[in-house]
Amino acid sequence: MNLILSVLVSVLSFGAVGDGATDNTEAINRAIAHCALQGGGTVSVPQGVFVTGTVYLKSHVMLRLEAGATLKGTQQLDAYQPLRTTRNLSAYESGQGTVNYNSATDPEWSRAMILGIDVHHCGIEGEGCIDGNDVRNPKGEESMRGPHTVLLAGCSNLRFQDFKVVRSANYAFLAYLIDDTVFKNLHITGGWDGIHIRGSKRTRIQDCVMHTGDDAIAGGYWEKMTISHCTLNSSCNGIRMIMPSQHVLVSDCHIYGPGTEKHITSGKTSSDAAINLEPGAWGKAPGRIDDFVIRRVKAERVLTPLSVTLGDDNSAGKILVEDLVARGITRMALSVKTWGSAPTDKVVIRRADLQFTGIDDPQLPAWFKDKSFSQWPVFPSWGMFFRHVRQLVLDDVRISYTGKDYREPIILDQVTRHKGLNKVQIN
Numbered sequence: 001m002n003l004i005l006s007v008l009v010s011v012l013s014f015g016a017v018g019d020g021a022t023d024n025t026e027a028i029n030r031a032i033a034h035c036a037l038q039g040g041g042t043v044s045v046p047q048g049v050f051v052t053g054t055v056y057l058k059s060h061v062m063l064r065l066e067a068g069a070t071l072k073g074t075q076q077l078d079a080y081q082p083l084r085t086t087r088n089l090s091a092y093e094s095g096q097g098t099v100n101y102n103s104a105t106d107p108e109w110s111r112a113m114i115l116g117i118d119v120h121h122c123g124i125e126g127e128g129c130i131d132g133n134d135v136r137n138p139k140g141e142e143s144m145r146g147p148h149t150v151l152l153a154g155c156s157n158l159r160f161q162d163f164k165v166v167r168s169a170n171y172a173f174l175a176y177l178i179d180d181t182v183f184k185n186l187h188i189t190g191g192w193d194g195i196h197i198r199g200s201k202r203t204r205i206q207d208c209v210m211h212t213g214d215d216a217i218a219g220g221y222w223e224k225m226t227i228s229h230c231t232l233n234s235s236c237n238g239i240r241m242i243m244p245s246q247h248v249l250v251s252d253c254h255i256y257g258p259g260t261e262k263h264i265t266s267g268k269t270s271s272d273a274a275i276n277l278e279p280g281a282w283g284k285a286p287g288r289i290d291d292f293v294i295r296r297v298k299a300e301r302v303l304t305p306l307s308v309t310l311g312d313d314n315s316a317g318k319i320l321v322e323d324l325v326a327r328g329i330t331r332m333a334l335s336v337k338t339w340g341s342a343p344t345d346k347v348v349i350r351r352a353d354l355q356f357t358g359i360d361d362p363q364l365p366a367w368f369k370d371k372s373f374s375q376w377p378v379f380p381s382w383g384m385f386f387r388h389v390r391q392l393v394l395d396d397v398r399i400s401y402t403g404k405d406y407r408e409p410i411i412l413d414q415v416t417r418h419k420g421l422n423k424v425q426i427n
Helices: 027-038
Strands: 008-011 019-023 040-046 046-052 063-067 069-073 112-117 119-125 129-131 148-161 164-166 173-179 183-186 187-189 195-206 209-211 215-230 231-234 237-244 246-256 273-277 287-299 304-310 314-329 334-338 344-357 379-401 408-419
Touching: 027 040, 027 046, 027 063, 063 069, 069 112, 183 209, 237 246, 246 273, 273 287, 287 304, 304 314, 304 344, 334 344
Parallel strands: 008 040, 019 046, 040 063, 046 069, 063 119, 069 129, 112 148, 119 148, 129 164, 148 173, 148 183, 164 187, 173 195, 183 195, 187 209, 195 215, 209 231, 215 237, 215 246, 231 246, 237 273, 246 287, 273 304, 287 314, 304 334, 314 344, 334 379, 344 379, 379 408
Antiparallel strands: none
C-alpha cells in the first residue's frame, strides 16, 4: 500500500447508518470505491450494526471493523451478487451428480456477502464482527444454503485478521486461486465450512479458533500452505483436503469434538476425522500429494486422528507425522491407504501417542473375511491400518485402547518395506 496516498475514511461519511435496519450496501461500496480512487487506504466501520448486501473489496483498501462494529447480512436474497469472472475455475468443481454439486459458474452457489475478485493488497481487519445472518436460499446447495460470507477469486496479498464471523449462510470463507494470503486470529462460529480454499500458493492460516457445523478448514490444490496454532472444533472434519496438495504444514493445532455447533444439514454433532486427506472424494481431482507434514497436533474425541485415502487419479510422495497425541478416538484407526493402484511412497510417524475406544464385539474380526473394503464400517485393526505403502517408518509410537477390542492392533497390507513395527508400544 502506498503510505503517502493512504487515506482513512468512515462509512458514516458516505451515508451509512449503524441502526441494524438501514440498508448500507451502496454507502459502504461508495466508501471503498472512493478510498481506492485516492490510491488506497482504510475504510472504517465504527461501532453499530450495519446491514448490507454484497460489498466489493478493492485493491489497496483495507476494510476495518472497529470494536463493537458488526456488518450484518440482509435477509433480502436478491441483494447478494454472484461471482462474475473470466477465469476458468472448472477444475475446482465438486459434488458432481449429488445435491452437494457446486460450481463457481452457478449464480446461486457463488452468491456472497463480501466479494473480492482479481484484487490484491487488501483485506479485512479489526475487532468487529461479520454476521452472515443465516440467510436461506431454496435454490442453493441442498435447497437451503445461502450466500457465502466472504468469497475470493484470483486474488493475492490479502490479509484477514482479528475479527469474528458468525452465522454464515454457507462457508465463512470460500476462495479460488489465491496467493500470499494470511488468515490470522479469526474467530469463526456456526455455518458450514470455516475456511475453504480451492487453489492457493503461500497461504497461512494461523491463530484461528473455529466452531463450525461442517469442516473447519477444507479445499485443496494447495501449494506451500501453513496451518498453525489453530483450535478447530467441528461437527464434521477438522481439516479436510478434497483435492491433492503439496508442501503443506499443519502444526501446533488442537482439533477436538464433539461439535459445539450442529451440522446444519444433518443435525449431528459428532466429529469425523481430525485430519482427512481424501483427494477425489467430491469429484475428479487428479494430482499428487507430497511433502505433507503434521507436527504437534492434539486430537480429542474425533472419529479418527488421521485418514489418508487415495483414488486412482492420485498418488502420494512423503507424509510425515511427528508428535501426534490422540485421546478418545471413537471408532477408526489411523490410516493411510490406497484402494486403487496408486501407492504412497513413504509414511513416517514419529513420537505418536494414540488412545482409542475399543469396540466390544468378539465377532468383529471374523466379520471382515470375504468382505469388500467398500462394506467395512470400521477397519479390521483398531490402532493403525496401512495399505499400498512403499516405505513405512514407525518411531516411538504408542497405541492403546480403553474398554475391550478383539481386532489386531496394526495391519499392513501391501507395504513393501517397514521399520520400527516391532517397537510399537501396544497396550
